[in-house]
Amino acid sequence: MDETQDTETQSMAQKGRVHRRALSAVFGDGSRPLYKEVKLALTRLLSSGDVGPGEAIPTEKQLCEQFGVSIGTIRKAIDELVAERVLVRQQGRGTFLVSHTPERMLNRFWRIVGRNGAREIPIVQTLTFKRSVADDAIAAALGIAKGDAVFSIVNLQLLGGAPVVLDEIILPHAAFPNLTEQGLRTRDTTMYGYYQEAFGVNIINVFDKLSAIKADKFVAEHLSVKVGEPILKVQRIACTFDNQPVELRYSQIQTENYEYHNTMGMQST
Amino acid sequence: MDETQDTETQSMAQKGRVHRRALSAVFGDGSRPLYKEVKLALTRLLSSGDVGPGEAIPTEKQLCEQFGVSIGTIRKAIDELVAERVLVRQQGRGTFLVSHTPERMLNRFWRIVGRNGAREIPIVQTLTFKRSVADDAIAAALGIAKGDAVFSIVNLQLLGGAPVVLDEIILPHAAFPNLTEQGLRTRDTTMYGYYQEAFGVNIINVFDKLSAIKADKFVAEHLSVKVGEPILKVQRIACTFDNQPVELRYSQIQTENYEYHNTMGMQST
DNA sequence: AAGTGGTCTAGACCACCAT
DNA sequence: TGGTGGTCTAGACCACTTA
Structure with missing residues (x-):
């Protein structure tokens, strides 16, 4: 009996190794763990558009068969994408690509919170929309070449009926080929939801750089403050998969009644 | 042969269930997953001081035996603590409680970065140290009662030889019972390293609230700016396990040459 | 060589959701 | 009822560190 068991476990392990080699041949050079290969394949599935926002990816069992690996390996790949907040699991239903709805945005990339702690969805007014070309700073931030075509958008954001944030958004033409002012104005979701x-x-990740500056005339007029008043300036680079930058944004924020909140780490459970 | 296998797997599953019940009786009400119980036990191990900063926790195999659970369950518990950056794994060596060395702090809770992107360790000068009592705002932020004893510390932080950050730090007496000015001044590590x-x-987690204000006379003198110049103000609440607040800090930052950096999400791999 | 964490297997049962 | 993800087992072998 003991003998039987040993032989079995032995053969199981062997099988595992064989699978690994076979898959390496299919997916890569074999230097990457299997679950990373699976993760990469899932990432491609998502970025290719085969799975749209809010849609389910194949079930864990299906993925097992598709990739010829164990369910534990699939789960580890999905675990990482869940940790990166690309996917969300729902017990009994499936695993889904996150959809950038206004409600979800509120707790994800939106950092402006009332001094009383209230989060609210801003009303966005597009002030200007124009085509332009990347200068050195824009090219460096977006990882494109100087002179490449970009869109330049100025948005005013209202909170509690008052103007609080003035945004200048620069988008590379290459990533948003058919963007029009009309499309932008008539969207019925958040900016990031619209991109999606x-x-x-x-948008998977963003990098913010904050500093305090004086309000210039343009900002002062739109945010109803005096010229020279302190303004919170945020430079944001928003990235998609592989941390590829796809949006550069300069926000100027009037922080009399609102603050920028940043929580590091995660809530323990 | 098939029969043998079925009987075995059956008995394995049964054994698993028995274990679960037995442990539930030991650890809790059974409504919590086993790995959460293990995680809680590990957290207690760390917060009790049985494992000091930089020290190794028991090996995965030891924990298996100690808790009477499978290694996969132990790993899932440790996984979460690693994700929360409480523990760090080192293959071939062990799993360790993070130590708040200056180098590690630089990429964890320290957010002030030069405009050229350079991170540097600040030089800290303690300007004042006094005992005080909590007012309403402090009591609310630290989760203590109004009138409870606190320490109040003012630090000036130099970067590149120039004063950049002025901190007011409030610490509850209860969490830092024997803190003295002497001890604080003669420490040879970061503040958080010293707490540890x-x-x-x-310190496991911090919550920052940022706004832009005008420099007052006190700040202006210490940060070498004019009164009324824009200053980045950060209110930070730093927490230990279970998000229990143990430090309240008001930082005022001169952002001419430095910025506050915030990276959301994690870097994909 | 011995010991650590890292990867992976091939399932089981449970909790939950939809129909 | 059937299908989903959530938890858990009892190992195996690999990669790495230390002595």
């Missing part, structure tokens, strides 16, 4: 739905651009 | 080494207080 209309262009298949999923 | 001298008081067993591990």
Whole structure:
């Protein structure tokens, strides 16, 4: 009996190794763990648009068969994408690509919170929309070449009926090929939701740099403050998969009644 | 042969269930997953001081035996603590409680970065140290009662030889019972490293609220700016396990040459 | 060489959701 | 009822560190 068991476990392990080699041949050079290969394949599935926002990826069992690996390996790949907040699991239903709805945005990339702690969805007014070309700073931030075509958008954001944030948003033409002022104005979702739905651009990560500056005349007029008043300036680079930058944004924020919140780490459970 | 296998797997599953019940009786009400119980036990191990900063926790195999659970369950518990950056794994060596060395702090809770992107370790000068009592705002932020004893510290931080950050730090007496000005001044590590080494207080998570204000006279003098110049103000609440607040800090930052950096999400791999 | 964490297997049962 | 993800087992072998 003991003998039987040993032989079995032995053969199971062997099988595992064989699978690994076979898959390496299919997926890569074999130097990457299997679950990373699976993760990469899932990432491609998502970024290719085969799975749209809010849609389910194949079930864990299906993925097992598709990739010829154990369910534990599939789960580890999905675990990482869940940790990166690309996917969300729902017990009994499936695993889904996150959809950038206004409600979800509120707790994800939106950092402006009332001094009383209230989070609210801003009303966005597009002030200007124009085509332009990248200068050195824009090219460096977006990882494109100087002179490449970009869109330049100025948005005013209202909170509690008052103007609080003035944004200048620069988008590379290459990632948003058919963007029009009309499309932008008539969207019925957040900016990031629009990127996702209309262009298949999923914002996965953002990098913010904050500083305090004086309000210039343009800002002062739109945010109803005096010239020279302190303003919170945020430079944001928003990235899609592989941390590829797809949006550069300069926000100027009037922080009399609102603050920028940043929580590091995760809530323990 | 098939029969043998079926009987075995059956008995394995049964054994698993028995274990679960037995442990539930030991650890809790059974409504919590086993790995959460293990995680909680590990957290207690760390917060009790049985494992000091930089020290190794028991090996995965030891924990298996100690808790009577499978290695996969232990790993899932450790996985979460690693994700929360409480533990760090080192293949071939062990799993360790993070130590808040200056180098590690630089990429964890320290957010002030030069405009050229350079991170540097600040030089800290303690300007004042006094005992005080909590007012309403402090009591609310630290989760203590109004009138409770606190320490109030003012630090000036130099970067590149120039004063950049002025901190007011409020610490509850209860969490730092024997704190003295002498001890604070003669520490040879970061503030958070000092909390950890001298008081067993591990900072796990911080919450920052940022706004732009005008420099007052006190700040202007210490940061070498004019009164009224824009200053980046950060209110930070630093927490230990279970998000229990143990430090309240008001930082005022001169952002001419430095910025506050915030990276959301994690870097994909 | 011995010991650590890292990867992976091939399932089982449970909790939950939809129909 | 059937299908989903959530938890858990009892190992195996690999990669790496330390002595």
